Amino acid sequence: MRSTRLAGHRAALAGGLLLASTRALAQAPVVQRPRADTAPAWTVHPDETLDLPTVIQRALVANPASVQGAASIRVARSGTRVASGELLPSLFLNSSVVRSDIAAGSGAVGSTGASSYAAGLGSSLELFTGGRRGANRERASADYAAAEAIDVAQRYAVILLAQRGYFETLRGEELITVAGSRVARAEQGLRFAQDRVRAGTATRSDELRARLELTSGRQQLNAARDSLQSATFALGRIVGADGPVGARAPASLAVRPLALSDSEVVRLAVASAPSVQASEAQARASEATRRAARSQYLPDVRLTGGYNVANQSPVVGGTRPGWQVAVGTSFPLFNGWQREDAVIRADAAAEVARAVSLDVTRQVRAESARLLGALRFSEQNIVLAGEAVAAAQEDLRVQTQRYRAGISTALDQLTSELAVTQAELGLVAARYNYQLVRAALEALVGRPL
DSSP states (O other), X not given: OXXXXXXXXXXXXXXXXXXXXXXXXXXXOOOOOOOXXXXXXXXXXXXXXXXXXXXXXXXXXXXXXXXXXXXXXXXXXXXXXXXXXXXXXXXXXEEEEEXXXXXXXXXXXXXXXXXXXXXXXXXEEEEEOTTHHHHHHHHHHHHHHHHHHHHHHHHHHHHHHHXXXXXXXXXXXXXXXXXXXXXXXXXXXXXXXXXXXXXXXXXXXHHHHXXXXXXXXXXXXXXXXXXXXXXXXXXXXXXTOSSOEEEOOOSOOOOXXXXXXXXXXXXXXXXXXXXXXXXXXXXXXXXXXXXXXXXGXXXXXXXXXXXXXXXXXXXXXXOOSEEEEEEEEEOOSXXXXXXXXXXXXXXHHHHHHXXXXXXXXXXXXXXXXXXXXXXXXXXXXXXXXXXXXXHHHHHHHHHHHXXXXXXXXXXXXXXXXXXXXXXXXXHHHHHHHHHHHHHHHHHHHTSOO
């Protein structure tokens, strides 16, 4: 009995010492650390803030793809002019001055020599080319159509790039807001935990968990600031600025209905998407090139003529004054299989171009359907994410009251705080995913929807 009472006294004494040490730790002064939720000194501030129309306008001016598209159109237009010029006669001037001691009708070499002076105007016109000129005109027209379609595709690709940079910057700003809200909730939770520890209704572990959540929130805030800085510099490069550029939020980011139904959007994409038009034009150009190559198996008929003004000279081979008209033909019988090689190469290029055109059409059909499905899912996700935020905030409100009253635990409080953060992040992701999917669909179709 005596040993049992002694053991009981020892256990009570140990329990008292443990409780006293716990209360001492709880009442110990907390070392103040610098706040991480305030903007650090190295935060980069944007040089200017632009709205979406201005971002798109400046991106179209600064991006090399826009310049390349315009240059390709000029080159293609010049090609059509050259192809049309084959139907017109060519004009040329010629002149000659000859000094020789060999004269016509002279049996001996003259000692004084003779001279010949001449100038003339000539012209040449191809009367028959075996269809080559028509094929070249069709090829040049198809090249011009392809250049225009590629220019539209590049233009919308630049617009999509500008929209991505703009929305990524806005997303970064909202992620900073979400992280700041998490830090504010964590600070409030830490105060509640400290109050309960001082009141003796919670343990030191509750305070440490709350402090850990505050540290995690500050880390998330720093990561969001870093992402925003990267986004502002990327947006500055897109618009042609030398420094970071911010994004001015629009009046609303709400879901906007499409002007066409889903089936009409798919039909529009298959019929008039810039990539489809470009591939079909390139296929027509390859077919015209094949016909031009086969025209080498037919003779060329050319009409030439001109008028020369010259002096009367006895020089052998000297130009005689007067006019001349000639019709000639040219037909190579054998040129080392160069004609056959040109035809084979043209046939192969035409087959590849046709296969590419069909594949691009199938790709556009599948991609438009995929983007429409992603757009509808994004619309639903925005609604669901909004409901999740409302439910998580209400749950946090209830848990906060229960925790302050000592009914729930710190783990319940931290779980509700993390649920609010995750729900807010999900809402931000859903809103901007919708904007990016819609921009990608418009870029694929080649027109605003």
